[in-house]
Amino acid sequence: MSELVAQLIWNGLVTGALIALVALGLTLIYGIAGFIQFAHGEIVALGAYNFMVFHKLMGWEIIPAVGISVLIMIIIGLILERFFFRPVREKDPMIPLVISIGLSIGLQAIILIFFGPNILTISDKTHASISIFGDKILATPSQIIAIISAVILMIGLGVFLKKSKIGKYLRAVASNREVAQVFGMNIDNSMKWIFGIGAGMAALAGIFLGFEQNLEPLMGVHISVKAFSAVILGAVGSIRGAIIGAFLIGLTESLLVGMGVIPSGFTSAIPFVILIGMLLLRPEGLFGNRFESLRR
């Protein structure tokens, strides 16, 4: 395997891991709350900006800065759930959708007002690339940590959903919300958990993204398209699907652009084209059930 391809695959895996962290939150929210949370991308962005404030502006060490940023975003995620989505939960599904768009645009505006439109950086000279896999691939420490963290989180999420009591609740609610309510399951609780988990993973993804690609007000929007595409590629509501979809998109993007098949300016269009392709060929996603996607 040529060095270029190996490098591209590595980059693709890193991107894929980050998309997965975001897509998992989205697919959980759709599967359990039944709507697409369009402001999820802004949680990613805010996670990154938060980290920048604590690490660069206030001088905190990296790990505490990551910790506090993720914590703040989890709290914000819970606030969003409690005050913006829970009150309108049982009504017309258009309402939470529109609210999430309002939140997305509002949060983008807040980022613009406080941080300005210019690109900001959070990485510095201590993060030079190192070689791994026998000198074939150049990877930054943040990339390595990103992939390891993402994998750990994904495995952790899987175990959590399968084994823990809350996890079983969540899966029951996901498969049939009305029935779950009849059995007295506490939907409020389930929502808190998924918004909290989703926000935490998104914040982390944002921080790693910040190291990869720097910060700008629209960064949330850009990762959103990729995450939506990954969710639909895998099948809405499917955890496995979101992960596989995310890696597929990350790899495709990296390989197509890196090998010059697609000009770099069109990078962001690739996940969208994949999305359209999926809708044409297999709308239920790789892991989806043909009938389910039609019914809802």
Add this chain to the structure above:
Amino acid sequence: MLKIQELSKKFGGVHAVEKFSFEIKPNHITGLIGPNGAGKTTAFNLITNFLPRDKGEVFYKEELIKKSSAYKLVKKGIARTFQQIRIFPELTVKENLLLAMSHDYDNWWNSFGNIDENLEEERIMELLKEVNLEKYLEEKAGNLSYGQSKLLEILRVVATNADLILLDEPAAGVNPTMLRIVEKLILGLKEKGKTLLVIEHNMPFLMGISDEIIVMESGKFLCQDLPEKVQKDPKVLEAYLGG
């Protein structure tokens, strides 16, 4: 009129409907009963193409019905109501019925022609008068009471001019006065030549109007006979008490 052969549907590992076969005669009122979860509504969904069949055939007036879209069946002459009332709350009562009636001028290019809706209004008033709802003509359907909404849904299915009408629990949650109106309506439909298949749990009501009863249990056909006979059939009693 309607012949069902070996209708089957599985959900995951559960056989919701299994090799269900029966035949109903034209201009008859046939009841469909069975304990909860027997698969009655699923059978309705399969017959009317709201759910795709796994196996089995449906014959309507000797013609094989394809597994195509549900909406096409209405033109063929088969229409149904739903277990949970599905009227259009934001539309007026008149519009609810108009929607079921107007088949030809639904396209947007007819938006610019002159459509005479007064022709339909006569027929709508006739229908509403049968159930004493004339004064609600311009009322938003969402403002109707539960019983009135149920009546509206039945009227709407009648408005489609279907020959075969499938009613899913028309008596559920309806007070005794309304129930008599529903009964009168259904019997009146038979007099006008319609064929009905009715799912119901209200036994006295159903036995009173049906010519024949089909019993379902666990997705399968149990028996089909005259109401008096079905009521005394030990298999039926066991299905209700045992299952």
Add this chain to the structure above:
Amino acid sequence: MIEYIFSLIIITSIWTLLAQSYNLSFGLTGLFNLGHIIFYGIGAYTAAILNTRYGIGFFPNLIFAALVSGAFAAFFGLLTLRLSGHYLAIATLGAAMIATVVATNWVSLTNGPLGIRGIEEPEFFGKIIQADSLEFVVLMLIIVVFCNFLLYKIFNSPFGRIQRAIKDDEIAVRAVGKNTFAAKSWSLILSAAFAGIAGCLYTHYRLFLDPSIFALPEIIILILMVVVGGRGNFKGAILGTILVIIIGELPRFIGFPDNIIGATRNLLFAALLIGTMFTRPQGLFTFFTEKE
């Protein structure tokens, strides 16, 4: 001064048409059409490209813009309208999200970030109608009023009735024998076609077009215009448009610094949208315009 008033009237009337077009798919039928701005931009670019490259004039451009936008809508509709509404949301929003990228990078078609210049003013029997002139205002108003009239007819027709029913309960509409897929598709296509016309009006007014027409936050302006007026409410959309435009001018009026006017405006819109969703999702103008 008089030209300022003219330009205000022209811009407002273009937005009115755009909002009403959105009202058809999003408001009346209840489709999750979240990227409507893309149909506007596509219409605008169609007119700009046809005019600068092939010399196609304003009046034929109106038709072409409508057709191209409508075709895109047909495509999205075909892909997603048999599925749950969320798929349309993602497809249209995703398209809007990358429209800027595509317009910026497909330089051979759109001239990239530099934009397209030198678009011609409308010509009526040999006479050129200049922007911000009285004739231009009259032309705009005639076209916008006519389009709104067509939309009004559509809203109040049996076709419009089916759309309202679909918004209420699509399954029930199928149960009374209607092809809801076709109905929804036409709603989206017509909605996009009128948006395309609005885009063409914009192009031949500004005489310059760049990818900023696809700016994402503009989506919220459209949603707000329709929601504030009451989804599906014809008069409401017009009132909503005027209200939102007025509110949009407030930050500049109050004197916020230039560099954050855009963001402040968007924040204001976001707050207004969320607030409306919580307090009066049926719209603010319902008590004026509905005859209940």
